[in-house]
Amino acid sequence: MARPRHAAPPAPETPAQVLADLLAVQRQRFAALDPRLPEAPAPPPGDIVVVGTPPQRVAGVITHHSWPAGSGPLLWSAAQVSELHPVVGAAGHAPLHALLEAWRTRMLPAVLREPDSAATVTWPSRDVVATRVFLDHGLVPLAVLAVRPPGEVVAPPPDPDVEVRRASGDDLEICVRLAMEELAYSSQVGGSVVRADAEAVKRTVMRDRLGRGEPTWIALRRGRPVGMMECGRAEAVPGTWLAGLLPEGAWGYVNCASVTSSERGGGVGHRLVATALAELDAPRSDLPTRGTYLYYNPPNPLSSVFWPRAGYRPLWTLWEVRPAGGLRSV
Structure with missing residues (x-):
């Protein structure tokens, strides 16, 4: 009698697959938050971070920017910037807290030591769940991108x-x-x-x-x-x-x-x-x-x-803490 065959265990998901799955849900989240938002974009290339397990799993991509002396962005930016691009699906407070904790541990040591540095994240202004988490970790809303439809002033x-x-x-x-x-x-x-x-x-x-x-x-x-x-x-x-x-x-x-x-x-x-x-x-x-x-x-x-x-209203909020080492644990 032939022995029964057992199916091989499924291959573990790659970080890129996790990002793709969460991004699909995040697009639904953005659409429900604010009809003026575009479709939630895929994050840029960078250091992928995955935290937690389903249904509390979240992810993000960490990028690093360095502005040379004499460049225009230095008039509104720190010289060394660590930026988090969250891909959190429909996550609530606890998973978001875990993602920000992981962000700090993955920052470049040189950025954490640099006084002319910043940790930043750009997020839809109407997402109050994320607002609470960002405030708890020491980020402040330093800027907003605001929009105005065409119309006479x-x-x-x-x-x-x-x-x-x-x-x-x-x-x-x-x-x-x-x-x-x-x-x-x-x-x-x-x-x-x-x-x-x-x-x-x-x-x-x-x-x-x-x-x-x-x-x-x-x-x-x-x-x-x-x-x-x-x-x-x-x-x-x-x-x-x-x-x-x-x-x-x-x-x-x-x-x-x-x-x-x-x-x-x-x-x-x-x-x-x-x-x-x-x-x-x-x-x-x-x-x-x-x-x-x-x-x-x-x-x-x-x-x-x-x-x-004048008719402008916030669409995105740019959260920031300077220096980057000021990003705190809770």
Whole structure:
């Protein structure tokens, strides 16, 4: 009599398979959280971490970024950044806590020792389950990516003393001065950093932007520059970094908005926004026009009020702790 054959045990799942399975559930989670979110993106290549067992299993990918001296991102970022890209399916508090604990143990020792470092994670703003976990581990909401659908901005009251016009290459020094004023203020209420070479970096970036004709507006009161709005256009299409953050389509964005301190609260910012959005919202390609986006700092007592009043609402929150060694266990 033949002996019964026993099926071979199934091969253990690879970390990549675990990520794929959890990502499918995470896409359902994102769709239920916020209809304006794009489909949850697959994480970038990096160090894969898997924690727990089903149904409490979660995963994530850890990436590391290092910004060289003199680069533009150093004006808003730490030099060494460890970033977590969670893939957590429908997990609740406990599995998320375990994932953040694992993140800290997998950080590069050099990052944990570096004072100019940060641990960051970007996550949908409406996921309050994750919010509680991030706060418990010492992360703070330093920035949000906010979006606004196309639509007319209510015009500010008339002010014959204020003129808004497009900036040109001749306005470089004016734009640099206003950008530096914004940087100095933002460094007190967000992640911006006034580094020793900040003005030189701003000048180079601004010269390039104006040279490319990217939309930038200046506000003048009786001929004196009192505000600036530096903007641009982008497309969220498959294969771009923006496609992981925004629905597919054509977008305008506000890169820097600055009103000199003596003019804040006087309607200059409102006038700049009304002028800029009238152009940025105009259809310009075969892609659907989605609106505009920008980043602002929730701890900023000015921008956290101004931008929601202009119709922007948070889509993604950028959680951060500096230095990275400040990421704590609970």
